[in-house]
Amino acid sequence: MTPAELSQAVLSAVRAVVEAGELTVAVPEQVTVERPKNKDHGDYATNVALQLAKPAGRPPRQVAELLSARLQEFPGVAKVEIAGPGFLNITLDAASQGALARTVVEAGEAYGRNEALRGLRINLEFVSANPTGPIHIGGVRWAAVGDSLGRILRATGAEVTTEYYINDAGVQISKFGASLQAAANGRPVPEDGYVGAYIVDIAKQIVDGHPGVLDLPEAEQLEVFRSAGLTLMVDEIKRSMEEFGVHFDVWFSEKSLHDSGAVGQAIERLREQGHVFDRDGAIWLRTTDFGDDKDRVLVKADGDTTYFASDAAYYLSKRDRGNAVNVYMLGADHHGYVGRLKAIAACAGDDPELNIEVLIGQFVKMIRAGEEVRMSKRAGNIITIDDVVDWIGVDAARYSLARSSTDSTLTLDIDVLTSTSNENHVYYVQYAHSRMCSVARNAAQLGIDKGAAEDFRPELLDSPWENALLGKLGEFPQVVASAAELREPHRVARYLEQLAGEYHRFYDNCRILPRGDEEATDLTRARLWLADATRTVIVNGLGLLGVSAPERM
């Protein structure tokens, strides 16, 4: 029996009690059942009696009594106990619990997927770092988290578009081009320009690819360096992302918004909505109507449009392309944008609470040799995505960045992640998978097969370790669903660590394959079903994180 099925059983018990007139209360939409932390509290627990007590005007334990009587009658339910203030602690019989292994194996890669967000079109924009240099560590965090979130939302039925916004229109790109030009000519980098080995490299590539460029007039030279540099840098970022296992469906050019006239049209559309006004020779959007702390300029007095105007046009583009939910993943240094982004949606006549979601990622600190590795573009010692991958590999990098909530600042110790293995939690999970593959190889060599589904004897999986592992397997769909709903991929990683732990303990206490000249038994086969089910969930879960599940390590 899966937790979802048990939840339905509890719900029907509530319904039965109400229909019998034993309780006067509105039947809830759904009830939660969860694995209690304490094993003495049964296989599953529900707090539904506590929640119904107040509306029903009855003591919680009395409500629990009524529900308990009904629940006892359900097939597969072995025992129901009332505990504490009114929790219902439910114990399943071993066969009912063990059947989960077959459910999981038969569902295969579909296990954990659901349709909760079917039909919802979600746009995920993340990283979007200026193409004036390599992706640094803050962007890498979003690459790992954002890509994983995309996978999780897709597994929940949503239609997801992942998107990278290229800031290719502003003065930063001009400075970038000027820096390249200076480097190519052996001149000092202009004031607040870009420095670093990568600038020299790119400048050289441009000179090699454009013979005679240095003979052109200054202005023409600059244009070559600007546009060729942009192309090279964006290609470089794309390559880094793909190597990191992160694919963007759309690379959206800010410049294209200007070239197509979309920025001007956006301003007109906002004006029609009545939130645009002129003051001091500039054109403004009255974002204070919707909670922003000050109004924002769309067109400056000198006629240039602002970055904010591009933001507005970009948001409208996302909406025009059919995205109902638009998720922005920003670094903590951009949290001040939340108000104005939401105000854009409101000014456009949308619902800012529904159509825009902003996730803020706190900073990532990296430590090596006990000291923080400071990133500074000026000093040229930035930590880039390629550095991180070189040091610890894609799997460890993605996993370490995705296993924590983006709400918390993260400190990664390079020495720990490179040298020891035990603080690389990803290995703990991957090792569990490798062990299962090893068992499967050994079984094949011995000519042992888990057998047909109808011969599977789930009731044999009755030890505490098997019970714990089965219970954990049952939680997976709910973990995926809440990770999607809360936009928190780290829940999947934490779950996998718990699952791997249950597997390791099961492996230690429950011999799967026969030893020596023993014969394979029904128990052997039942445990192979369980191991296969676990492997399925680990593969599916790691897949949601974009992390590999190696068969050997």
Add this chain to the structure above:
RNA sequence: GCGCUCGUAGCUCAACGGAUAGAGCAUUUGACUACGGAUCAAAAGGUUGCAGGUUCGAAUCCUGCCGAGCGCACCA
């Protein structure tokens, strides 16, 4: 000054208002003549920054302090 985010074991981090706040690392002690020891078992480690409040129940929600990070442009 105003605003946003965050204060949890020595360290790095978990915990959708639920029962005795959990993992890993580090420390101490055990387990391979058995499927991979990158494992397992056990000990020790906490006034969840502080003080109030809300309720059957608070690390979680509210208020006020304290501390940390980051923002408050006709910059991008």
